[in-house]
Amino acid sequence: MLKFKVDTRRNGFESAVVTEGLFDESLTELNRRGYELISLQQNVDLRIRSGLGARICQKHNFIKEGAVYHKGERGIIVRDSPYL
Numbered sequence: 695m696l697k698f699k700v701d702t703r704r705n706g707f708e709s710a711v712v713t714e715g716l717f718d719e720s721l722t723e724l725n726r727r728g729y730e731l732i733s734l735q736q737n738v739d740l741r742i743r744s745g746l747g748a749r750i751c752q753k754h755n756f757i758k759e760g761a762v763y764h765k766g767e768r769g770i771i772v773r774d775s776p777y778l
Contacts, residue, residue, distance in 0.1 A: 696720065697715075698710065698711075698712050698723060704744065710729050734757050759775060760772050
């Protein structure tokens with residue numbers, strides 16, 4: 695059973711989280727409710743504006759970009775995640 699919760703409402707920004715579900719189920723639920731994944735830059739800005747005690751990023755969160763790794767090589771970040 696998916697659990698939906700708005701976890702941040704600040705300065706015109708609203709963030710939500712879905713727990714108790716797989717990633718694809720959670721993303722579908724967020725999209726259904728009008729939410730979308732934020733970019734890495736938006737995530738950094740939000741974290742800075744929210745301060746040290748902010749809940750954002752305390753455990754983990756997902757962003758639009760994706761990381762691609764090949765064994766023995768440096769990873770790269772791509773603008774559009776190949777996993778979404």
